[in-house]
Amino acid sequence: MKHLLLTLGLIIAPWALAETPRGAAAAWVGLILEQEEDPALQARATRERQGLQAAKFALINGKVGLAQHHLRELRRGDVSRIEPILARYAATAEFLAGRWETALAALKHPALSRSPGYGRVCNLKVLTLVALRMDTVVAEEWRRCRATNAVEASQGNLVWMDMLVALADGRAPGIAETTVLKNPLYNLDNNELKVMLKLALFVNQEKLVMPAIDTLDYQAVVDEELRGIIAHLYYRGGQLVRAWKFMEGLSGPNLENIRGNIWLMRGNQELAYAQYKLALKQKSNSHNAAERALPLAWSLKQWQEGGKLAGRMYVWEGNRLQQHTLSAAFAVQAGEWDAALVQLQQVFQGAGEATPLEALQLGGYVALQRKDKVAAEKLSAKACEAGDTISCWVLVGQSHWGSVPVLMARTDEIEAKGLWRELASETPATVFKDEPLVDQRDIDELDDAMIKLIK
8 A cells, every 4th residue: 555655646746746826936926026126035035946946846756865955955044934835845755755754744834734735735644644544534634635625626636535535444345446437438538537547557447447448539549648558557457568569659667667577577687677777767766666676686686786776665664674684785795895784783773682684694794704703703693593504603613713704804825735535535444453451361360359358
């Protein structure tokens, strides 16, 4: 559900960024006209407006990190006049990054709890509540939001949100199929058609719309966005040839991911990897592309790129330590010991005594490479207790050879004496003759003498 929310968020997020004549855009125009005689205030207004535009452009294009950079730069000065807009953009960025609690905290800004700010962020707030599984308040929040935006919101977007809230609320079993079926495709214009086809994909009901696709007219086929959606439907339906045909001449992160999947099905890892990288170039926070490119980076030994991909993975509290461990593994393969140690320290601090065996193994190896004898012994001992025999062997080596890290760093050649050949060769056995040092008869006589003495 969370991955789907991120995808849906990229569709809904522009609502949270939209400006209306009664909102910030009009305020900016009035501010510039009223204060045009003051160069300092004029320059400040220009800087703030340009910063907000840059942050908005980055968010719409999925470049969350860049957007947050622009927001931080804006906050270096007095931002009292644009604080509500900054809070709104910050909440959108946190939502797209999957940090639901932080997004909800930003949405609680006082200016965003009343009109007109609430109308611009309430859709985002509803999505955030769904992500946090706060099901008991989702329906009520959506009713208020729906009423607030009743005039300006399009019916197509309301279908999306109605569906999402109903699914989150657990009401009306079968609502997904009912919603898709009650809107015949041939009665819809292209914009409405896109909404319904996306909805069918979102709720995994593409089979319900597949029979109607062939009945679409020429205007639908020449619409590039609509062609991409149809290609996605054919791909989900297993009709790969038709999907590839509909994608010809089109580009976009979703389509590049589909192309990558098809190349992967055909066993061409290099071309699949290239398609996923292209998808990430077009949309830097594409979880689907990063998730698929990551194992290919390992398989193709693209260690440094793999480390960057691991940093792009969608992270929540449940997999944060796994991401650090994976980043450390790529850094180890690339020979970047210090970078690997930074990632592993996050794992050690976060997991404590419950540190996974894989992290202990990596930590012990990194310590050996960094010639840290104390850390190598400590981590190897923990890994040995967890059942890793190689770590046990390292401990034995430490006790026998003094310093395994120093021995590993030696570059001189070991003299080959070939003693193993002598030990392995067959040699005739020699007869071992036991020379008795004491005659057994003498022992018997002594025993007899002792017996007589006792008597």
